Amino acid sequence: MIIMIFTPGFPPWRIGGEEYYSSYQAKNLIDLGHKVNVIAENHSNEQTGIIRKFNDHLKIFLVRPPRTKRYLFKNIITTFRYLIAALKLRTKPDLIYGHDTIGPGLAAVIVGRVMRVPVIIIWHGAELIASKLSKTGTLIRKLICKYADYVIVSSELFKGLALKNVGEDLASKFHVISPAVDINEFSPEINGTSIREEYSILNSLLILSVGRLEWVKGFDLLIRAISLVLEHFPNAKFMIVGGGSQKEYLTNIAQTLNVRNNLILTGPVKRAKLPKFYSACDVFLVPTRGEGFGMVFLEAWSCGKPIITTPQAPVIASLIKKRGGGIISTNDPKNLGNALITLLSDKNLRLTMGEMGRKIAIDFSWRKMVEASLNLHSNFTH
Numbered sequence: 001m002i003i004m005i006f007t008p009g010f011p012p013w014r015i016g017g018e019e020y021y022s023s024y025q026a027k028n029l030i031d032l033g034h035k036v037n038v039i040a041e042n043h044s045n046e047q048t049g050i051i052r053k054f055n056d057h058l059k060i061f062l063v064r065p066p067r068t069k070r071y072l073f074k075n076i077i078t079t080f081r082y083l084i085a086a087l088k089l090r091t092k093p094d095l096i097y098g099h100d101t102i103g104p105g106l107a108a109v110i111v112g113r114v115m116r117v118p119v120i121i122i123w124h125g126a127e128l129i130a131s132k133l134s135k136t137g138t139l140i141r142k143l144i145c146k147y148a149d150y151v152i153v154s155s156e157l158f159k160g161l162a163l164k165n166v167g168e169d170l171a172s173k174f175h176v177i178s179p180a181v182d183i184n185e186f187s188p189e190i191n192g193t194s195i196r197e198e199y200s201i202l203n204s205l206l207i208l209s210v211g212r213l214e215w216v217k218g219f220d221l222l223i224r225a226i227s228l229v230l231e232h233f234p235n236a237k238f239m240i241v242g243g244g245s246q247k248e249y250l251t252n253i254a255q256t257l258n259v260r261n262n263l264i265l266t267g268p269v270k271r272a273k274l275p276k277f278y279s280a281c282d283v284f285l286v287p288t289r290g291e292g293f294g295m296v297f298l299e300a301w302s303c304g305k306p307i308i309t310t311p312q313a314p315v316i317a318s319l320i321k322k323r324g325g326g327i328i329s330t331n332d333p334k335n336l337g338n339a340l341i342t343l344l345s346d347k348n349l350r351l352t353m354g355e356m357g358r359k360i361a362i363d364f365s366w367r368k369m370v371e372a373s374l375n376l377h378s379n380f381t382h
Helices: 017-031 071-088 104-115 135-147 156-166 168-173 193-198 219-232 247-256 271-280 295-302 314-323 333-344 347-362 366-381
Strands: 002-009 035-041 051-055 058-063 095-099 119-122 150-153 174-176 206-210 237-241 263-267 283-285 307-309 326-328
Touching (some): 002 071, 002 104, 017 095, 017 366, 035 071, 035 104, 071 104, 095 104, 095 366, 104 119, 119 366, 135 156, 150 168, 156 168, 156 174, 156 314, 168 174, 206 219, 247 263, 271 295, 283 295, 283 333, 295 347, 307 314, 314 347, 333 347
Parallel strands (some): 002 035, 002 095, 035 058, 095 119, 119 150, 150 174, 206 237, 206 283, 237 263, 283 307, 307 326
Antiparallel strands (some): 051 058
């Protein structure tokens, strides 16, 4: 089949959980013998509006992100640019995936209706926890879910939250299919010593976070917890991998609290290098304020590391409650600090939780996820 993916971004032109989800999805679709056309926003300095053809199975069309921050206009512009890109590809797909229910998702539904092609929306859902949805956003989401053939969500919890917004009458379109992790790429066998050498932290306890430097990730709360941890572990280092709009803000907080020397902001790193960062750390923590799923937690688990998360990553928190592998903390700096102290104080506890996490990660396969979503299409065609 020819499959078209509308996504907010695609590595390396934009980095994030949804972006890597799209990337692994495309890779596994190609491995299954399908041709994939991707339309994504370009957040790099490379030229937009041109098609990158990597081989006979993958084409990527990059569109320029809108400059306006006004919600409605931003999404109208985004949708329009995705529609134009779909026309320029001059290909009628057999199936369309739309990531998110605004912008790319809306464009996917419109193209699907015009071309009479089935559309599967993947609703990542972080906004269902992180914020109150606007009336305009709710209306658009209702329309998208109404005209999509299927909607994929990551958990029963998010299915329930989504249906509260779009209406229970659309329940038959919703299916729960979890994201996944590549357990060979992210493995306990990987050696992270080179990362410790690079950042001169060979003898330090290392707390790692991975994610965009944005408010929703809660990294400001993590920085406010550093001083409490340093009272017990003066040599502890905190490393945040990722880029984003809050870099200066986070740096200023660290300087004000006099913990800047214990904080390492690496900026974005190449994907191939990321498993080494996980392997280098002692504890993985993202004090998120809202998470659709939390692929980075799966990646840390897959590398055999204990994690700390918040109830605002409900899928991961549920896995911890059922199977272990980490600690659930409120995203309050004091509670975060105490959770870190608990893990940093007990190496055997860290090892045990890391082993539990690895077992959890093994149950999540990208091939299984992709095949499950394709089965929806099979149900539609038959």
